[in-house]
């Protein structure tokens with residue numbers, strides 16, 4: 001299986017939003033506020049949001065199989081001097097049929113490479129829903145450690161969900 005990873009831009013907006021919509025239908029308890037903002041922007045607003053990402057310090061990586069977007073990961077950081085060393089990974093989602101085929105590992109390696117090319121970035125951190133054992137296993141396997149838990153971090157479908165904070169030195 002050949003998977004190509006590229007940085008996404010506003011030309012990928014509609015396909016990208018479609019994947020986000022699938023993730024919200026399948027696993028709303030794992031969709032955080034940045035992806036929720038994209039979903040709320042809808043078909044009209046998504047290209048504008050993606051266009052603004054470079055200035056905001058956000059990069060989207062997409063994994064393609066035969067020209068089809070099958071996985072995404074995002075990385076964001078504040079660009080101010082006191083905070084630009086901490087980059088936040090969010091919105092990781094692999095299409096159901098492509099899971100456990102190392103697409104996630106490939107996407108994460110692109111984020112790690114990106115961090116390696118930005119020496120001022122020395123921490124990669126993320127939030128993961130406490131019940132998401134596959135993702136927690138995935139992140140642990142790639143060296144992330146839990147450093148805290150936020151109770152009632154997310155509310156969806158009548159239930160609260162705790163989230164773990166995890167990080168790794170970049």
Ligand SMILES: CC(C)(COP(=O)(O)OP(=O)(O)OC[C@H]1O[C@@H](n2cnc3c(N)ncnc32)[C@H](O)[C@@H]1OP(=O)(O)O)[C@@H](O)C(=O)NCCC(=O)NCCS
Nearest residue numbers: 092093094099100101102103104105128134135137138141
């Ligand atoms: C979690 C996720 C990103 C992992 O990506 P992936 O491409 O499936 O994972 P990879 O093939 O690169 O890596 C596999 C590893 O991930 C973990 N993993 C993935 N799916 C798993 C599952 N269903 N059960 C247990 N562990 C799982 C394991 O550590 C596994 O290692 P192993 O094969 O040695 O057991 C992907 O399953 C996904 O998109 N899940 C739904 C959305 C989500 O949870 N996103 C994360 C939000 S924080």
